[in-house]
Amino acid sequence: xxxxxxxxxxxxxxxxxxxxxxxxxxxxxxxxxxxxxxxxxxxxxxxxxxxxxxxxxxxxxxxxxxxxxxxxxxxxxxxxxxxxxxxxxxxxxxxxxxxxxxxxxxxxxxxxxxxxxxxxxxxxxxxxxxxxxxxxxxxxxxxxxxxxxxxxxxxxxxxxxxxxxxxxxxxxxxxxxxxxxxxxxxxxxxxxxxxxxxxxxxxxxxxxxxxxxxxxxxxxxxxxxxxxxxxxxxxxxxxxxxxxxxxxxxxxxxxx
Amino acid sequence: xxxxxxxxxxxxxxxxxxxxxxxxxxxxxxxxxxxxxxxxxxxxxxxxxxxxxxxxxxxxxxxxxxxxxxxxxxxxxxxxxxxxxxxxxxxxxxxxxxxxxxxxxxxxxxxxxxxxxxxxxxxxxxxxxxxxxxxxxxxxxxxxxxxxxxxxxxxxxxxxxxxxxxxxxxxxxxxxxxxxxxxxxxxxxxxxxxxxxxxxxxxxxxxxxxxxxxxxxxxxxxxxxxxxxxxxxxxxxxxxxxxxxxxxxxxxxxxxxxxxxxxxxxxxxxxxxxxxxxxxxxxxxxxxxxxxxxxxxxxxxxxxxxxxxxxxxxxxxxxxxxxxxxxxxxxx
Ligand code: SF4
Numbered sequence: 001x002x003x004x005x006x007x008x009x010x011x012x013x014x015x016x017x018x019x020x021x022x023x024x025x026x027x028x029x030x031x032x033x034x035x036x037x038x039x040x041x042x043x044x045x046x047x048x049x050x051x052x053x054x055x056x057x058x059x060x061x062x063x064x065x066x067x068x069x070x071x072x073x074x075x076x077x078x079x080x081x082x083x084x085x086x087x088x089x090x091x092x093x094x095x096x097x098x099x100x101x102x103x104x105x106x107x108x109x110x111x112x113x114x115x116x117x118x119x120x121x122x123x124x125x126x127x128x129x130x131x132x133x134x135x136x137x138x139x140x141x142x143x144x145x146x147x148x149x150x151x152x153x154x155x156x157x158x159x160x161x162x163x164x165x166x167x168x169x170x171x172x173x174x175x176x177x178x179x180x181x182x183x184x185x186x187x188x189x190x191x192x193x194x195x196x197x198x199x200x201x202x203x204x205x206x207x208x209x210x211x212x213x214x215x216x217x218x219x220x221x222x223x224x225x226x227x228x229x230x231x232x233x234x235x236x237x238x239x240x241x242x243x244x245x246x247x248x249x250x251x252x253x254x255x256x
Numbered sequence: 257x258x259x260x261x262x263x264x265x266x267x268x269x270x271x272x273x274x275x276x277x278x279x280x281x282x283x284x285x286x287x288x289x290x291x292x293x294x295x296x297x298x299x300x301x302x303x304x305x306x307x308x309x310x311x312x313x314x315x316x317x318x319x320x321x322x323x324x325x326x327x328x329x330x331x332x333x334x335x336x337x338x339x340x341x342x343x344x345x346x347x348x349x350x351x352x353x354x355x356x357x358x359x360x361x362x363x364x365x366x367x368x369x370x371x372x373x374x375x376x377x378x379x380x381x382x383x384x385x386x387x388x389x390x391x392x393x394x395x396x397x398x399x400x401x402x403x404x405x406x407x408x409x410x411x412x413x414x415x416x417x418x419x420x421x422x423x424x425x426x427x428x429x430x431x432x433x434x435x436x437x438x439x440x441x442x443x444x445x446x447x448x449x450x451x452x453x454x455x456x457x458x459x460x461x462x463x464x465x466x467x468x469x470x471x472x473x474x475x476x477x478x479x480x481x482x483x484x485x486x487x488x489x490x491x492x493x494x495x496x497x498x499x500x501x502x503x504x505x506x507x508x509x510x511x512x513x514x515x516x517x518x519x520x521x522x523x524x525x526x527x528x529x530x531x532x533x534x535x536x537x538x539x540x541x542x543x544x545x546x547x548x549x550x551x552x553x554x555x556x557x558x559x560x561x562x563x564x565x566x567x568x569x570x571x572x573x574x575x576x577x578x579x580x581x582x583x584x585x586x587x588x
Contacts, residue, residue, distance in 0.1 A: 067574070082582035106575060118586045120560065123579050 004028060004056040006254025007047065008084070009075065010246035011039050011068030014104025014132065015217065017247040018046050020054055025091060025252050029054055030244055039068040047074060061254035065246050067105065079253060081246050082110055082121050088249030089213050090116030092239035097211045100199055100228065101245075102218035104132045109203045112213075122206045124198070132218045134170070138191050141174050142184045149188060150221035158186035162194040170194065189223070196227040203232070211235045215245040257302060257319045257326055258454070259477045259508055261346060262364055262496040263394075267387035267427070268379035269371040271315065275423040276302040277455050277478060280569035282310075290332045291325075296539045297568040298454065299325045303332075306339055316342040316374045322508045323542045342374050350510030352501050360497040368493070384492045392486040394427035395499075397434040399483045405473075409440030412461040412471045419479050447587050448472030450520065450529035450559075452550075453536045453543060457568070460535065463577055469584045472529035475520060481506045507542045516546060517553040524559055530587040531560040533580065538565045560586060 005023040010016070016039060020029040029050055036042040043064075051057065064075035065084040072078065085101050090112050099110045110121040124131065139149050160182045164170045170191065177187050203212070212234045218224055219242035229236045239245055258277055266273050278301045287303030288295075306317065317339065319330035327345075334343040347363050349356035372378050379387070401408075401419065408415065418437060422430050446468040452475035461471065474480045485502045489495040505511040505519045520532065532554055536543045551561045562583040564576055 080578050080582040080585055082578075083585045118582070120555075121579075121582060121586070123575060123582075 004051075004054045004060050006061045006063065006251045007050065007056075008088075008247040008250030008252070008254060009043055009047070009062065009064045009066070009069075009072055010081070010084070010244075010250060011035070011043055011064060011066040011072060012103060012105075012246070013067045015243065016042055016046065016066075016068075017244050018043070018050055019244055019247040019251045020050055020056070020060075021248070021251040021255065023255065025255060027241075027244075027248065030241070030247070032243060035068070040071040040073065043068075043072050044074065063250040063254040065250045076254070079250060082108060082118050082123075084246045084249035084253065085215055086110050086112045086118040086249065087116055087252050088245035088247075089215055089239050091252055092241075092245065092248070093213055093237060095211060095213070095237075096209070097213055098203060098206070098209050099213045099215060100203060101216040102132055102195075102199060102214070102224070103216040104136075107131050107199055107202070107216070107218075109199070109206045111206055111209055120206050122202050124202065132216070134195055135191060135218070135221070138170050138174055139188065141171055142178075142187060144184070144188065150192070150223035152185050153188040153192045153223035154226065156183065156185040156189060158183055158189070159193060160186045160190040162187070162190040164194070192221075192223045192227055196224060196231055200228060200231045208232055208234060211237050213237050213239070215239060215242045217243050219243075257317070257322070257329070258298065259320065259322050259481065259506070260348060260500050260503060261318055261320050262367070262500065263427075264384070264387040264391040264499075265364065265368060265371065265492070265496050266318075267391060268383045268492070269368070269375045270377050270379075270383075271371065271375055272426060273318070274314070276305060277423065278302065278568045279305055279310075280457060282308075282569070290337070291328065294539045295325050295328070296537045298537055298540075299329045301568060303329060306333070306341075307337070311339075311341055314341050316344050316371075318344045318346060320346040321348050323540075325539075325541070342370070344370055344374070348500070348509065352509075357494075357497050357501055360501060361491075361493040364493045364496050388492070388495060390427040394422065394430045395484045395486055397431045398422060401434050401437070402473075402480060402483060404437075404439070406442065407439050409438045409442055411443055412465060413458050416456065416461060416471075416474075416479065417458065422482070423478070445470040447584055448527065448529045449584070449587075450474065450524050450527065450532045451476060452520070452532060452534045454478065454540055455537070455568075456535055459572065463572065464580065464584075467581045467584045468588070473523055473527040475505075475523075477506065477508065480504060507546050513546055513549045513553075517550065517557075520550070521554060521557050521559065524554075529559075531562065531583060533583065534561060534563040536563070536565050538567055 003022050004020045008019045016033050016035045018031045022028050061076045064072040064078040065081050069078040089099050096112050096114045101108045108123045111119045113119040162170050225236050282301045282305045284300045286307045287300040321327045330345045349359050449469050450473050455478045481504050484499045487498045505516045547563050554561050
């Protein structure tokens with residue numbers, strides 16, 4: 001007999017995550033893969049695997065969130081990332097406050113109330129400024145891989161200011177900085193500062209209520225965490241698995 | 257052009273208005289040559305439409321001074337572009353004091369003189385009376401539609417299709433259409449939202465319904481803000497001015513923010529709306545000024561506010577829909 005009470009799916013633009021929880025909301029199993037072009041087929045394969053591993057069948061409630069949530073035919077229900085991230089992080093950290101979720105293709109700031117429900121939120125609109133894609137795309141110009149980004153930005157005290165938050169304009173700035181012989185790590189530091197500036201201004205327009213919590217893939221980047229703490233003069237806390245919080249929250253909502 | 261103008265006066269002069277709110281599926285190129293890049297779609301697309309000959313046999317273009325963008329449009333059309341139609345302007349006061357009534361009456365008298373030149377027709381007393389009677393009946397029918405909303409067995413999309421048909425139908429056609437709507441239980445409705453802004457395209461209502469919500473009431477310039485009070489002053493200019501200056505709260509008419517907040521709060525409570533969705537065309541200055549204060553004051557009364565800007569005619573982007581959907585979830 002399976003102990004799984006619900007499965008959460010976060011079909012994101014960059015990565016696809018599945019989390020299975022027991023009736024108490026503890027994570028029993030999770031998977032994370034880069035998103036494939038046919039996300040609905042990918043999720044089906046991942047679902048089959050997690051069900052087979054846990055001995056579960058299709059009657060287990062399955063909640064989908066993320067960019068591709070509406071493509072997931074097997075989902076009992078679909079909910080936005082706002083609701084799911086808020087629920088996942090609230091359960092993991094047990095605190096109300098302000099959640100900054102920086103994903104691959106969008107970022108959001110969510111004020112979480114004392115019951116774990118979102119009270120107010122803001123999302124970046126239509127462009128890649130303030131998202132993981134901004135760092136990924138511009139860092140590719142410098143030949144630096146994503147996992148190295150944060151450490152490289154922190155290993156220098158020099159910083160080349162990047163005035164644009166727009167990915168395309170920032171790339172032009174980087175090209176001219178390289179042409180002028182600027183140090184790549186100093187450019188990276190400037191890029192992080194630019195992303196953080198954008199995200200912090202979103203947080204301020206929602207209203208920062210401490211503590212600041214981070215989720216999404218970019219939360220793993222230590223330079224982003226450090227610069228957000230510096231800019232807001234607030235404590236920044238992280239859940240155990242920041243990238244899984246959307247899928248985890250979806251699974252928790254499946255139980256309730 | 258939107259928003260407020262004296263319908264009975266046009267009818268008395270044997271003119272029929274067709275309103276231009278965009279139109280949504282016209283490109284900006286042609287119109288954008290004449291405006292700054294930060295001018296709203298309502299103005300730029302209307303200009304494209306006019307410049308590409310869309311007005312056909314129309315005799316005149318009436319551009320009320322709703323906002324700076326429309327005032328600019330009136331000047332560009334009248335002073336530089338010389339379209340086939342006569343360009344008429346109407347300066348609307350930004351207050352509702354006695355002096356504003358007097359100013360508007362004199363503006364309407366000025367407009368009437370021009371309407372005689374455009375139509376070649378000088379209305380008689382009987383023409384004025386007939387025109388007011390017909391347009392007042394249509395204004396009452398619109399107010400009655402809002403009163404009956406909960407008893408109409410139609411979707412929000414269908415409801416607003418009828419509300420907005422006032423933009424092109426005659427008063428009689430509109431009354432007939434409104435009277436023919438089927439009574440009964442409305443479809444399953446979900447969380448109630450109040451929607452504010454200038455104009456909302458039909459696709460938005462379908463999306464909101466699919467998210468498990470419904471429009472409990474509106475504060476749209478193309479909707480409730482044109483539920484006028486009718487009156488019976490003997491002087492036609494006084495009567496027309498009264499109608500325009502007693503319209504519901506509207507930032508384009510200079511309604512103070514406190515009065516807007518109070519009206520919205522009272523209506524939201526009465527209609528069972530749980531949050532306010534402000535849905536504005538990009539760059540709509542009069543609306544944007546009020547947004548932070550609406551957020552602050554309505555938020556303090558327990559009504560969350562979501563502000564969304566859109567470009568007319570575009571399919572609503574995924575991000576925008578996600579924001580509205582998340583807003584609905586926070587209210588559920
Ligand atoms: S949308 Fe706003 S700025 Fe544009 S015409 Fe209407 S009121 Fe003026």
